[in-house]
Amino acid sequence: MAVGSSPRAVVADDSHFMRSVISDILEEGGIDVVGVAKNGHEAVEAVAETDPDVVTMDVEMPEMNGIEATDRIMSTRPTPILMLSAHTDENADVTFQALEKGAVDFFRKPGGEVSMEMSRLQDQLVEIVRSVAAVDPTDSSDVASARTAGSGVATDADAGVDTDRPADAATADTETYVDDPTVVIGSSTGGPTVVEQVLSDLPLAADLRVLVVQHMPSGFTGRFAERLDARSEYTVREAEDGARIGGGEALIAAGDYHMEVQGYRRGRLRVGLTQDPPVNNVRPAVDVTMETAADVVDDPLAGVILTGMGEDGARGIRAIHDAGGFTVAQDEATSAVFGMPKRAIETGCVDGVAPVNDVAAAILDAFEVT
Template structure:
């Protein structure tokens, strides 16, 4: 890209969708250098054109989006954005594509496709541009693309003697582009003994957050579920903000949080917004409070970090080297209210450091 217009390959088995997506990207300042009717053509186009980004349909003939993504990451690593329909099956396949190396996904609209895609054009162009800037070359557990799980060392948070955790800590994690695997890693590295109440706000559309919660639940020791209006959690439990709803903390009593879901106007152009959850938590939680901002585009979470810090909480942000998109973390850091900036492998231990007290043996 080198400062010029991003170059994209558009893969979709529908000629109509290929045309609509390509036109929107071109109008938004992205050069579409090739179109592919299936996964095989997508792999070939990536090898031939060396694009900055690929938009990949999930279901395609000959070679589907998962297999094509896996081959691209193995043969010619290139940032891939999955375009997924709003179905349970596509949600499962989309998360599998993220496991194979895709950076993020964008939900395909249903109904009157041309009208709905036109309305979502700015969002699509923004996320394609951000994904195009992700470095996926030589992906390892320490890079932005292809995060491994369970890399944190418990001993890092327990330097000597015995340790005890502060009572009733609350953790709020916010993320966007590139965030799903990062969130999974942090939660998988977080020991149940810390007894946190965890609220997760990942910018993700309705229909996917339930599957996302199930994935984290399977990969961590915490009991994780999608938030519902009025849901309560105690220690060792986590809620994932439901797509297209803000998750506000309604009250906090006796170590238990209660949330409410609202369809209030988007904040920072997104719903759910990290700022809403962090701000309301800062207003009502009077036990240890920790706010964490992970990879993502935009500025959501920056004001929330300010609120948590002003309320006496502790704040962390993912570092640039391990962030797929260093937008949200950068804006959080620029507030001057972030206590620690850490690589993804160290975020869980950074959280534990804030709620751990050492007891001499």
């Protein structure tokens, strides 16, 4: 997409009403709808015919569903895709599968009085469609090969982080780490697969306590926690009010709730959930978790900002830095959207910038006993 130009979109949904509502919202937001589709087959054809900048893709459609269409598009004509998913457990599972196939992010379809609720969410939908349209869908291979191929060593000296360590160091069981370390990870657009990668790269031997704040609506964070639990060495669960974790455990902030660190004693954290007003227009907000962690945790602490739009996490990174903690941001080359990492870096409080494959290594370096 040319800089400054209006994004061109294809809208795929099996409901004629929803296609009309979504198309009207995007057009009113300055996004040119160049094609519509009522099933996955038509979506694939529309992308081939119109070469859009972005696709909004319904999950459940006849003949070919959203995940199949996403797979086909990404293999034939890679295009940034935003999944539109209803709030059901089945759709949550399929949505995460679509992200694995290359979709950039997802947006929860409204329920109830659909036209009224979608109108209320209009600004959010236009903003995320614009952000997704700016993503280069051909960069996924670059992310996967960010670590120097064949050398077993990776460096990012230009970015200010030294990751000169064996390629398998993030899974080694022989390193010695400081006691009681805590990591707070924040991400948004493009974040679910990146969070999964970082967490799976962290060895259980490091005995970290991990708090993850991913901008994600309610109804999806529980499934996200289950996926991370199955794909990492850590015990991962969705946060509940009053939940406690020790080393080797992780909590995922629940959708529509801020996650505050409210207590810390004998190596265990206690969190509380609130529905206080959104911060940075989001709930959960990364800033809330990072700032409360900086206030409460007096053992080694690290803050990590991954891909995402907006500025959430910048204040939190500053708070962790001011409390003596280590801070790292994902680099621009491997970020789907370089909004949140950029804002964090601009604070001057980021200790290192790293490609996604080296974020875990940077965290482990900070916590190693020298």
